[in-house]
Amino acid sequence: SQQGEEDPQALSIQEGENATMNCSYKTSINNLQWYRQNSGRGLVHLILIRSNEREKHSGRLRVTLDTSKKSSSLLITASRAADTASYFCATDAIWDSWGKLQFGAGTQVVVTP
Amino acid sequence: EAQVTQNPRYLITVTGKKLTVTCSQNMNHEYMSWYRQDPGLGLRQIYYSMNVEVTDKGDVPEGYKVSRKEKRNFPLILESPSPNQTSLYFCASSSDGEQYFGPGTRLTVT
Numbered sequence: 087s088q089q090g091e092e093d094p095q096a097l098s099i100q101e102g103e104n105a106t107m108n109c110s111y112k113t114s115i116n117n118l119q120w121y122r123q124n125s126g127r128g129l130v131h132l133i134l135i136r137s138n139e140r141e142k143h144s145g146r147l148r149v150t151l152d153t154s155k156k157s158s159s160l161l162i163t164a165s166r167a168a169d170t171a172s173y174f175c176a177t178d179a180i181w182d183s184w185g186k187l188q189f190g191a192g193t194q195v196v197v198t199p
Numbered sequence: 200e201a202q203v204t205q206n207p208r209y210l211i212t213v214t215g216k217k218l219t220v221t222c223s224q225n226m227n228h229e230y231m232s233w234y235r236q237d238p239g240l241g242l243r244q245i246y247y248s249m250n251v252e253v254t255d256k257g258d259v260p261e262g263y264k265v266s267r268k269e270k271r272n273f274p275l276i277l278e279s280p281s282p283n284q285t286s287l288y289f290c291a292s293s294s295d296g297e298q299y300f301g302p303g304t305r306l307t308v309t
Contacts, residue, residue: 117296128203128289128300129242174241178296185230185249186257187298189242 092175092193100198105162107193109175110155118151118158119176123192129174132160137180165197201226203301205290211307212280220275220304222290230293231273232257233265235286236303242289248273280308 093108109118117136121129135142135151135158142149148161162169172192179186203224212218224231232247234257244257248267262284264276273292277284285308291298 119296119298121298126287126303126305128302129291129298131297131299134296176242176298185232185247185255185293187232187244188258189234189244191239191241 224292228292
C-alpha cells in the first residue's frame with residue numbers, strides 16, 4: 087500500500103511563480119524525502135527532512151513537515167521551465183528499517199515560459 | 200563519476216523466459232534497492248539490501264529474486280516473467296538515506 091500521497095496530482099504554472107505540493111502519509115516516520123523525476127528518467131534526490139525537524143531549505147526549495155498532521159509540503163520558489171518534472175515524496179515507517187521506503191504517486195509540475 | 204548503472208536499458212521478452220537485470224554502483228554504498236514504476240502508482244519497492252548477503256522484501260516482491268554477493272552489484276532476477284511485470288524498473292543505492300537512482304530499465308513482457 088502507498089504510504090505517501092501527493093496533492094495535487096498535476097500543477098501547471100508560469101515561470102516565476104511559486105509551486106506548492108503536499109504529501110500526506112499514514113504512519114509515524116523516521117524521515118521524509120522529496121525526489122524529482124524528469125520524464126522517464128531516474129529520480130534525483132532533492133531534500134531529506136527528519137521527523138524532529140519542522141522546516142528545511144535548499145536553494146529555491148522549502149520543505150515543511152508536520153508530524154501531528156502527518157503531512158509535508160514542498161515549495162519551489164521562482165519556478166523555471168527546467169523545474170518541469172514529477173515530484174515524489176518518500177517515507178520510511180518508524181517500525182521498518184530505514185531501507186524500506188514508500189513513495190507516493192507523485193505531482194506532475196509543468197512550468198511554462 | 201559517482202553513479203548507478205543498470206543493464207539493459209530496454210528489454211522486450213516473452214512470458215516465461217528467465218531474465219536478469221543488472222545493477223552496479225561505484226559509491227561503496229551498503230544499501231541497494233529495486234523499484235518498479237507504473238503509471239498512477241508511483242514507485243513500489245520490490246527488494247532491498249542493507250549489506251552483502253542481507254536482503255529483504257519490499258512491498259511487491261512476488262515474481263522477483265535478488266542476490267547480493269558483492270557490495271557493488273545487486274541483480275534483479277525474473278525467473279518466469281509474466282505480462283504484469285511489464286514496467287519501468289529502477290535500481291538505487293544509498294549510504295545515509297538519500298538514494299541515488301540508476302537510469303531505469305524499461306521491460307516489456309509479451
